[in-house]
Amino acid sequence: MLLIGVNRSPFTRRVAITLTIYGLSFEQQELSGFDNRADVRASNPLGRIPALVLDRGEALVDSSAIIDHLDEIYGRERALTPAAGPDRRAVLKAAAIMMGACDKGLQAAYERNHRPPEKVHQPWIDDCTAQMIEALAAAEAMIDPRQSYLLLGRLTQADITAFVAERLARVGLRVDTNKRMPRLRELTKRLAKEPAFRSTEPGSPA
Numbered sequence: 667m668l669l670i671g672v673n674r675s676p677f678t679r680r681v682a683i684t685l686t687i688y689g690l691s692f693e694q695q696e697l698s699g700f701d702n703r704a705d706v707r708a709s710n711p712l713g714r715i716p717a718l719v720l721d722r723g724e725a726l727v728d729s730s731a732i733i734d735h736l737d738e739i740y741g742r743e744r745a746l747t748p749a750a751g752p753d754r755r756a757v758l759k760a761a762a763i764m765m766g767a768c769d770k771g772l773q774a775a776y777e778r779n780h781r782p783p784e785k786v787h788q789p790w791i792d793d794c795t796a797q798m799i800e801a802l803a804a805a806e807a808m809i810d811p812r813q814s815y816l817l818l819g820r821l822t823q824a825d826i827t828a829f830v831a832e833r834l835a836r837v838g839l840r841v842d843t844n845k846r847m848p849r850l851r852e853l854t855k856r857l858a859k860e861p862a863f864r865s866t867e868p869g870s871p872a
């Protein structure tokens with residue numbers, strides 16, 4: 667399998683983490699949605715990362731659709747998103763809020779980085795950042811400090827998405843998560859030491 671995308675993209679990294687946890691070997695083509703759009707389009711007509719090219723050549727796009735496939739084929743009883751019922755709904759809901767947080771964070775970053783300085787609308791950046799912070803605060807509220815993970819007492823897609831969203835807020839948007847979401851920050855510090863998170867850290871050898 668070939669993963670298209672750079673791990674500084676939270677969407678790409680959640681796929682890289684999931685592939686690694688499922689023990690799947692994959693290669694990665696480190697393309698950016700902005701800098702390498704023409705090349706990315708070979709796998710995703712939208713020009714966005716991530717895409718996952720399966721061994722038979724079929725290209726999957728969008729992190730949630732890619733992970734749905736990985737869960738179906740490789741996750742089975744250890745799937746990071748439970749197959750059915752209230753546990754599935756809880757994990758999907760947490761992951762959707764965290765992915766929405768990433769969307770808002772990226773909109774703020776795009777406003778800052780992709781528009782001429784005189785056209786940057788700071789209130790829009792502030793609004794997007796505030797939405798992201800509210801979403802992360804919801805994750806903070808879910809955490810029981812006596813538990814090692816966000817939900818269900820085990821690692822799920824909720825933890826992976828919270829991990830990438832918290833990193834985007836802290837590193838990309840300079841949100842002080844240590845102060846604002848201390849339990850979430852403790853969780854992400856712990857997760858960062860686990861092999862699948864360590865090996866997918868941007869800049870580290872996969």
Ligand SMILES: N[C@@H](CCC(=O)N[C@@H](CS)C(=O)NCC(=O)O)C(=O)O
Pocket residue numbers: 674675676677678698699700713714715716727728729730772
């Ligand atoms: N919903 C998509 C979002 C993917 C996305 O926004 N990727 C960004 C990088 S983090 C991208 O490629 N942006 C370039 C663009 O939108 O043109 C997913 O979950 O995969």
